[in-house]
Amino acid sequence: MVPPVQYGGDEVSAIVLDIGSHTTRAGYAGEDSPKTVFPTTFSTVPGSPPTYTHGNSLHLYRPNSIHSNLLSDGLVTDWPALSRTLDHAFRDRMRLPDLSEFPLLVTEASWNTKENREKMCEVAFEEWKTPAYYTVDKSVMSSFASGKGSALVIDVGEEMTSVVPIYDGFVLRKAIQKQPVGGNLLSSVLLSQLKNSTPPIPVTPHYLVKTKEAVPVGAPAKATLRDERKFNPEDPNCPTTLSYHRSQEMRVMHEFKESTCEVLSGGWDDATAASTPTRPFEFPDGYNALFGLERLTVPEILFNPQRFLPQEFTQLPLPASTSTIPSHPYSNLQPITRLFSNSLVQIDPDLHSTFFNNIVVTGGTSLTQGFVDRLQTELAGLSGGMKTKIHAASSPAERIHSSWLGGSILASLGTFHQLWIGKDEYDEVGASIVTRRGGK
Amino acid sequence: MTSRDVRDIMSISEPAASPGLGGLQAPPPRRAGQQREKRPDGITRELYALMGDNAPSLALAQSTKPKFKERIKRTGPAIHWQLSAFTNPSRGAGKPESDDKAEEARKKLKLRHWVRDLPANHVDGSPDTKFAKFNTSSQPYSYTEDEYNKWLSDEAWPKEDTDHLFELAHQYDLRFIVMADRWERTPERGVDALKARYYSVCRVLVNNRPRPENLAPEEKEKADKLRQETLASFHFDINRETERKAYLKSLLSRTPEQIADEDFLYVESRRLEQSYNKIAAERAELLKILGGREGIGAQGGMQVGVGGGVKGVALGQKDAERKRKGQTGWEIEGLNGGGLPEGWAGEGSKRKATAQQDAANCIERHPAPSVSAPKANIWPSVGVRSSRIAPVKPGVASKVAAALTELGITTHLVMPTKANIEKIDTLQASLAQMVELKKAVDRIQSEIRMVKKKKDQLLGTEEETEVKKEDEDARTDREASIRTKRSASASSTSTNKRARH
Numbered sequence: 016m017v018p019p020v021q022y023g024g025d026e027v028s029a030i031v032l033d034i035g036s037h038t039t040r041a042g043y044a045g046e047d048s049p050k051t052v053f054p055t056t057f058s059t060v061p062g063s064p065p066t067y068t069h070g071n072s073l074h075l076y077r078p079n080s081i082h083s084n085l086l087s088d089g090l091v092t093d094w095p096a097l098s099r100t101l102d103h104a105f106r107d108r109m110r111l112p113d114l115s116e117f118p119l120l121v122t123e124a125s126w127n128t129k130e131n132r133e134k135m136c137e138v139a140f141e142e143w144k145t146p147a148y149y150t151v152d153k154s155v156m157s158s159f160a161s162g163k164g165s166a167l168v169i170d171v172g173e174e175m176t177s178v179v180p181i182y183d184g185f186v187l188r189k190a191i192q193k194q195p196v197g198g199n200l201l202s203s204v205l206l207s208q209l210k211n212s213t214p215p216i217p218v219t220p221h222y223l224v225k226t227k228e229a230v231p232v233g234a235p236a237k238a239t240l241r242d243e244r245k246f247n248p249e250d251p252n253c254p255t256t257l258s259y260h261r262s263q264e265m266r267v268m269h270e271f272k273e274s275t276c277e278v279l280s281g282g283w284d285d286a287t288a289a290s291t292p293t294r295p296f297e298f299p300d301g302y303n304a305l306f307g308l309e310r311l312t313v314p315e316i317l318f319n320p321q322r323f324l325p326q327e328f329t330q331l332p333l334p335a336s337t338s339t340i341p342s343h344p345y346s347n348l349q350p351i352t353r354l355f356s357n358s359l360v361q362i363d364p365d366l367h368s369t370f371f372n373n374i375v376v377t378g379g380t381s382l383t384q385g386f387v388d389r390l391q392t393e394l395a396g397l398s399g400g401m402k403t404k405i406h407a408a409s410s411p412a413e414r415i416h417s418s419w420l421g422g423s424i425l426a427s428l429g430t431f432h433q434l435w436i437g438k439d440e441y442d443e444v445g446a447s448i449v450t451r452r453g454g455k
Numbered sequence: 456m457t458s459r460d461v462r463d464i465m466s467i468s469e470p471a472a473s474p475g476l477g478g479l480q481a482p483p484p485r486r487a488g489q490q491r492e493k494r495p496d497g498i499t500r501e502l503y504a505l506m507g508d509n510a511p512s513l514a515l516a517q518s519t520k521p522k523f524k525e526r527i528k529r530t531g532p533a534i535h536w537q538l539s540a541f542t543n544p545s546r547g548a549g550k551p552e553s554d555d556k557a558e559e560a561r562k563k564l565k566l567r568h569w570v571r572d573l574p575a576n577h578v579d580g581s582p583d584t585k586f587a588k589f590n591t592s593s594q595p596y597s598y599t600e601d602e603y604n605k606w607l608s609d610e611a612w613p614k615e616d617t618d619h620l621f622e623l624a625h626q627y628d629l630r631f632i633v634m635a636d637r638w639e640r641t642p643e644r645g646v647d648a649l650k651a652r653y654y655s656v657c658r659v660l661v662n663n664r665p666r667p668e669n670l671a672p673e674e675k676e677k678a679d680k681l682r683q684e685t686l687a688s689f690h691f692d693i694n695r696e697t698e699r700k701a702y703l704k705s706l707l708s709r710t711p712e713q714i715a716d717e718d719f720l721y722v723e724s725r726r727l728e729q730s731y732n733k734i735a736a737e738r739a740e741l742l743k744i745l746g747g748r749e750g751i752g753a754q755g756g757m758q759v760g761v762g763g764g765v766k767g768v769a770l771g772q773k774d775a776e777r778k779r780k781g782q783t784g785w786e787i788e789g790l791n792g793g794g795l796p797e798g799w800a801g802e803g804s805k806r807k808a809t810a811q812q813d814a815a816n817c818i819e820r821h822p823a824p825s826v827s828a829p830k831a832n833i834w835p836s837v838g839v840r841s842s843r844i845a846p847v848k849p850g851v852a853s854k855v856a857a858a859l860t861e862l863g864i865t866t867h868l869v870m871p872t873k874a875n876i877e878k879i880d881t882l883q884a885s886l887a888q889m890v891e892l893k894k895a896v897d898r899i900q901s902e903i904r905m906v907k908k909k910k911d912q913l914l915g916t917e918e919e920t921e922v923k924k925e926d927e928d929a930r931t932d933r934e935a936s937i938r939t940k941r942s943a944s945a946s947s948t949s950t951n952k953r954a955r956h
Binding site: 146 | 545560563565566567569586589590632637700703706708
């Protein structure tokens, strides 16, 4: 007889917080999507006191505003900004004055440091008065969201690509592979390629365009620009900062990338690339054209950085990081399949077939058209005859928010509640309790 | 609005006032008490009135009122959901107080959830044991300082390392993969090294820990058995594991080309095996034909009685088996294939017939049916001799019959003496053999021709094949005649050729 399915849920109105390098998500555990989603980047207008803007309105034009990110290498570096982010998420968006009735589950990168983890715990108990707190790994949450206890998580996000093996819910730290290749790098490369093409294609961000007119394909744009906002790096009194201008240019490039870029699912081949149809794109100033080769070469960086990453990008410095788990430098970026095999080398051979059968693909950049098919083709060549199975959520929201979703599932399970760190425990032991507990 | 109103609006006269019938046929006055046809449900009064006196020609599909979704009928009082705080037994709630303050603080956490129909005597903050059954623990071994000093010191494993190992074992519930990943000391130790040390420590502990004293003897035995079982479960051979993993690694690191190669070799070897089996089967078949009645490989000196044939061989083998088992074969079968057991002379008779007497009386004895035959028919009934002529195989029967007719011999003998019957039987058998051999030769020759053609196509240019073609027929004939003589070997070589192509 089949035993009846046991409902393992036990809602304690926990809140799940997931801060990614591009988006921050917060919401109630047990729900299938976060209550609030907003960019992690924030804007600062200098002054005394300075004005900070978090959330979706940061793209609004504010003279002298500076855009910055509170994460670097996936770890929190700007703690005051983190506090303001939490404030925005909980007070402004979720309308909770504090978390005194809500246990808080926070996700963190697999390579988080002890200090960072303890600091976050402190913020949760001291500033937010949460009755219980716990920190979980993002990759583990992604694998839980796909219903797997053991999996190899390939996360291609905004800032990084990481390959993290997970065994029975534990990260195998020695086999983590990561490198700073992600949506951000692809957009930067696109931007530089468009600017350096002949003739150069001007990328005018939304904030500069006052009005625009429809123009035929390839014709120069007919738009009135807001000259008072014009970005001029030479002028120290220019009201537009480099960081704002750059961030707005990147927004256009993200859109360009999302609407045109495609990965050749059968592997790179010059003939196929040349015969793949072009796609149109209209820039904010009305200029529109058909794009062919660049929409294929740029995402190819993920699979073959040695060939497709332009020379000037190989000299970039790595993002500052306090983590002990190193990234591959820009000068020696690895193809995604190499990251995979590098990771497998570190793992006991008995587990290889498990991992080949449970590959979880997540992260926004993995939504690039053809990405999963291509990965499947390339990994099948590595598998040595083993069955290769990729689990990638088909809905974009699930792919982007998979770590939040896993947290939402975990925090609503009745069996999870023994792991919470209670307020009393924190008071008794201090912030070091998060590292002392064996959960991680 | 009624039908009358509509008629009025559209200026249609009353049906009664139709021309020709006017005045003659006034509408029959409605009788008092006459029921108008009932308006079906679901049609508004106005719509029904429009239809006038015309009854619908088809019954309306829906005679009942359209129904709304049924309301949930709740009997009894409303379910009462209540927000209640609970402690978790998995955090130690409900256990006796301990001195460890952290432990005590851990017990205190109260989470709140909604519960339906809480009992009246429920205390807020009491342990909720609903999920306690999912808690598992593998309870790894641990050792004391004394035990370590006495039995467990190992040069390769300093005490700190061993301590760290057991700490990890507790923390990660013996997940050696995770333990190896979290190993923080130098030298770096792999999964197998950790397993080997852990299990060796466990074995030593199980072996040396004294058995609880004052046990009953049978309990002692039980304890010993348990100890042996535990020891066996802690067996771990690091060399074997490393070797196995090395093999596994090399298996996993094959390139796609290597895998394709191996697959090809496997398929090829399977094919060779199959073609070998086929050749062997064909050869056996040929040998059988060549052997004729007696078959090749039948025991020498076998007496094959009339009508024995291949069956006779089998029978003879059975006989041999029986003799090996120490039975005489007397009980059921007569000697020398006699129809009646020797010495048998009727029910209840004591007289024993001898071979000489039989010869003198012209008595032929035939084998009795096998043991499995029903008791009532143990002895063969009397029959005509011609019925004992072995039937010819149906496949060649027609050709054998044709050959016989050609020779002018009929199987219906005028004088079916024993000798005659034997002769005709031998003749039939040889004819059958001949026909079968002819078939085999034909088949093999055609095969040879096909293979040659193929070979020429593959090897030779067109001129060459033409040159060859000239003498091909002659050579084929010559070869065929040679091959007929030793067809067994010919068939094997030809099939070999086929296999190669």
